[in-house]
Amino acid sequence: MASWPPEQLFLLLLCLVLLAGAATPQTAPPLSVDSADRWVRPGCQSKCGNVSIPYPFGIDSGCSRPGFEINCTDDGTPYLGLGRNIELVDILLSQGLLVVDHSIAKNCDYQNGSKSDIESRINITGLPNYKFSHERNRLVAIGCDALGFISSDSENTFATGCWSYCTDVSSVPNGTCSGIGCCTAPIPMDLSDISLLATSIYNHTHTNFSPCSYAFLADERKLNFNLSSFTEYTTMETAPATLDWAIMNQTCEEAKGTDDFACVSPNSVCWNSNNGPGYLCNCSQGFHGNPYLNDSNGCSDINECSPDTSPCVKRCHNREGSYSCSCPWYMYGDGQRDGSGCRSILRILYLSLGVGLSLFFLIAIVSWLYWIYKKRKLGELKQHFFEKNGGSLRQDIRLFSSEELEAASDNYNPSRIIGEGGAGTVYRGVLPNQNAIAIKKAKISNDEAEVQQFINEVEVLSRINHRNVVKLLGCCLESQVPMLVYEFVPNGTLAHHVRGEGKRGSLPLEARLRISSEVAGALSYLHSAASTPVIHRDVKTTNILLDHNLTAKVSDFGASRMVPLDQNGLVSLVRGTFGYLDPEYFQTGEFTDKSDVYSFGVVLVELLTGKKPVAKMRAVKNLATLFIDCVNSGRLVEILEERVVDEGTPELLEAVAELAMRCLSLNSNDRPLMREVAMELEALTRWRIHPWGNVNVEEGDSLLAMVGSSSPSVLRDYVN
Structure with missing residues (x-):
C-alpha cells in the first residue's frame, strides 16, 4: 500500500x-421527491432549498403543528424552530x-x-x-x-x-x-x-x-x-x-380519541417514541404517504406491482395493502423473486406430449358423446317438467321458453324483484318489444301441492277476462319450477298505498270508493259471471294491485277454486291470511262465495281506517272486531282515517260502514252477495262524485230526503 x-x-x-x-x-x-413534495397542507410551501418539508413540519403560518416550525431563509437554508442555530439537512418522515x-x-x-x-x-x-x-x-x-x-x-x-x-x-x-x-x-x-x-x-x-x-x-x-x-x-x-x-406529551393510548390526535389518515398506525415521551405516526404495511394528513396525500395503497419495483418474476397482482404473485400456466412456483420464482414445465410437457394428445382426442370424443346425451336428456327433462307443471292441460295460452324469461329478467337479477311471498317470487321483466311483464317464479320445492297452486292459477286465469283482474299473458312449464307471466302493474299494492311508509292518507275518499267498487265488481264477476264460478279464497290488500291510473287489479289466484254450478261450496284445508279469514270457514273448513265477501269486508274496513287487519300493539288485535265494536257503540268517527272523515259526509260514511258491517257478519247467511255489494258501492261512488247530478227530479227529491234522514239504511234502499 x-x-x-x-x-x-x-x-x-x-x-x-x-x-x-x-x-x-x-x-x-427513499421516498421520491415528487411524492414528498405533495405531503403538505394545501397552499403551503413544500420545500426550502433542496430539503422537502412534509407536514407536521411547515414553513408558513398554519402549515405545521405547534413546535414543528421551520425557518426558511431567503437563500433557501432551513433551520429548526424560528431561530438560525441548527441547520436542517433532511427530514425522514x-x-x-x-x-x-x-x-x-x-x-x-x-x-x-x-x-x-x-x-x-x-x-x-x-x-x-x-x-x-x-x-x-x-x-x-x-x-x-x-x-x-x-x-x-x-x-x-x-x-x-x-x-x-x-x-x-x-x-x-x-x-x-x-x-x-x-x-x-x-x-x-x-x-x-x-x-x-x-x-x-x-x-x-x-x-x-x-x-x-x-x-x-x-x-x-x-x-x-x-x-x-x-x-x-x-x-x-x-x-x-x-x-x-415525536409528537410530545402523550402516548398513543392517551392521544387516541382526542381532537388533537395526529394520526388522522386512514390506514395509519401510532407507535410510542423510544427516546423520551411522545408518539409517532406511520402508514400501515402496504401503504405509503403522509399519515398526518387526512386527504389524498395521506396513506394510500402502494403499487407493489410497479414494473421497476415488482417483487414478482412474472405476474404481479396488486391488492389493497398487499400483493400476490403468480406464474403463467406453463410454469410453476410461488412467483416471487426472493422465493422459488417461476420454473418452466415445458420439458415435462414435451415428454408427455404424445400421451397428452391421445388423451385430448379421447376426451374430445367422450365430451361430444356426453354433449349429445345431455342435450337429449335436457329435452326429456323439459318435457317432463312441461307435463308435470300442467302443460298437457292448457295449450291455449302463450308458452314462454326458460331462455326468454331469463333474458327478460336479466337472469333473475335480485334488483328486478318486485314482490315475494310464500309460494314464489315476482320479477319485473322486459320483452324484446320493450313491453314490461311480471314473472312469478315458484320456489324450488318437492312439495307437489305448491306446484299444483301454480297449475291451478293457470287454469283459473286462463278462463277469466275482466278489466279488474290481472291478465295472465302466458307461462313457462319446461323449467324445474313453473313460471307465470302477467301484465306488469306498475303502481304496487293497495296495502302499500293505504298504510305504507310515507303513503298513509295519500288516497282520497273518492279513489278509495272507486277502488273498492272495482274490486267488488271483479269478485262479483268471478262468483256469478264466469263460465265456471271461482272463489278467490285469499282476498286482501296485498293481492290487489294498482296501475298508473290507480285502477284495481285483483291478483294471486293460487288458492282459488272453481266451483261447479250445482254446488254452493267446497270443503278443504283452511287456506288464507289471518285477519281476512272467514270465521265460519275457519271453524267448518267449508268455503263459499260468502267467504270472499267477509274478506272483502276487511279490505273495505282497511280503506276506511288505514289500519292493519291484525296488530300486536292494539288492545283488540283483530281489525274487524274493533270496527264492529266502534260502529255498535256509536264511535265510528274515532276509528276512521282523518282524511276519510274530512272528505266524506256523515250519511255517506255511515252507509259504507253499514255495508262493511254486513259483509263482516259472523253468519254467512247474513252477508250480502258480492254482486249486491258491487251494486251498492257503484251507486255510493256515483253519489259521492255527483251527489245531485245525473238524477231526475224524483231521484233528487229522494236523495234529498235520504240525506236529511241521516239513515244509512234509507240510502242503501235507494242504491238497491
Whole structure:
C-alpha cells in the first residue's frame, strides 16, 4: 500500500466519516421527491432549498403543528424552530428522524507553535419535540492521538469519551472504526444538550503525527472506511447528526380519541417514541404517504406491482395493502423473486406430449358423446317438467321458453324483484318489444301441492277476462319450477298505498270508493259471471294491485277454486291470511262465495281506517272486531282515517260502514252477495262524485230526503 502523509491521512479519515454520515439511510427505501413534495397542507410551501418539508413540519403560518416550525431563509437554508442555530439537512418522515448539521470540535498543535482549539456545542432544549438519537448517533474521534469528549450539563451531568491511536497508515483498517485512527462512544437517550471537545495526550509539534484531532457526532450505521475509494481530501467544518422527533406529551393510548390526535389518515398506525415521551405516526404495511394528513396525500395503497419495483418474476397482482404473485400456466412456483420464482414445465410437457394428445382426442370424443346425451336428456327433462307443471292441460295460452324469461329478467337479477311471498317470487321483466311483464317464479320445492297452486292459477286465469283482474299473458312449464307471466302493474299494492311508509292518507275518499267498487265488481264477476264460478279464497290488500291510473287489479289466484254450478261450496284445508279469514270457514273448513265477501269486508274496513287487519300493539288485535265494536257503540268517527272523515259526509260514511258491517257478519247467511255489494258501492261512488247530478227530479227529491234522514239504511234502499 502507498505511504500517505499523516496530515492527509487524518483529513481523509474525517472526509470518509462525514461523507458516510450524509448518505441516505439504508433501513428504508427513499421516498421520491415528487411524492414528498405533495405531503403538505394545501397552499403551503413544500420545500426550502433542496430539503422537502412534509407536514407536521411547515414553513408558513398554519402549515405545521405547534413546535414543528421551520425557518426558511431567503437563500433557501432551513433551520429548526424560528431561530438560525441548527441547520436542517433532511427530514425522514416515516422513520421519525431529522438530519441536522453541527460544528466539528477540533484541536491542533502546529509546528510553528500555534494552537487551534474549537469546541462544539449543540442545544435543542428549546425545541421539546427533538432529542439526539441514542440509537443512531455515536461520538466519533479521528486522529492518531485523539481524545474525543461529549458532555451535557443540563442532562444530569452526563460525560463520556474515547481515545483513538495509530502509528502509521498501514495500521488503519478498512471498513471499521475500532480505535485505530478512529474510535466511537455511545450516547444516552433523552439527550437535548451536548458539548463536544477534541484534544490529545501527546504534544504533536515535533512528531510525525497529524497536528489535529477531531470529535463530532455521526450515524453509526454509516461509519465505513475505505481508503482506496478516495484520492484527495478536503476540510469540512460541519458534520451531520441525527435527531429523533415525536409528537410530545402523550402516548398513543392517551392521544387516541382526542381532537388533537395526529394520526388522522386512514390506514395509519401510532407507535410510542423510544427516546423520551411522545408518539409517532406511520402508514400501515402496504401503504405509503403522509399519515398526518387526512386527504389524498395521506396513506394510500402502494403499487407493489410497479414494473421497476415488482417483487414478482412474472405476474404481479396488486391488492389493497398487499400483493400476490403468480406464474403463467406453463410454469410453476410461488412467483416471487426472493422465493422459488417461476420454473418452466415445458420439458415435462414435451415428454408427455404424445400421451397428452391421445388423451385430448379421447376426451374430445367422450365430451361430444356426453354433449349429445345431455342435450337429449335436457329435452326429456323439459318435457317432463312441461307435463308435470300442467302443460298437457292448457295449450291455449302463450308458452314462454326458460331462455326468454331469463333474458327478460336479466337472469333473475335480485334488483328486478318486485314482490315475494310464500309460494314464489315476482320479477319485473322486459320483452324484446320493450313491453314490461311480471314473472312469478315458484320456489324450488318437492312439495307437489305448491306446484299444483301454480297449475291451478293457470287454469283459473286462463278462463277469466275482466278489466279488474290481472291478465295472465302466458307461462313457462319446461323449467324445474313453473313460471307465470302477467301484465306488469306498475303502481304496487293497495296495502302499500293505504298504510305504507310515507303513503298513509295519500288516497282520497273518492279513489278509495272507486277502488273498492272495482274490486267488488271483479269478485262479483268471478262468483256469478264466469263460465265456471271461482272463489278467490285469499282476498286482501296485498293481492290487489294498482296501475298508473290507480285502477284495481285483483291478483294471486293460487288458492282459488272453481266451483261447479250445482254446488254452493267446497270443503278443504283452511287456506288464507289471518285477519281476512272467514270465521265460519275457519271453524267448518267449508268455503263459499260468502267467504270472499267477509274478506272483502276487511279490505273495505282497511280503506276506511288505514289500519292493519291484525296488530300486536292494539288492545283488540283483530281489525274487524274493533270496527264492529266502534260502529255498535256509536264511535265510528274515532276509528276512521282523518282524511276519510274530512272528505266524506256523515250519511255517506255511515252507509259504507253499514255495508262493511254486513259483509263482516259472523253468519254467512247474513252477508250480502258480492254482486249486491258491487251494486251498492257503484251507486255510493256515483253519489259521492255527483251527489245531485245525473238524477231526475224524483231521484233528487229522494236523495234529498235520504240525506236529511241521516239513515244509512234509507240510502242503501235507494242504491238497491
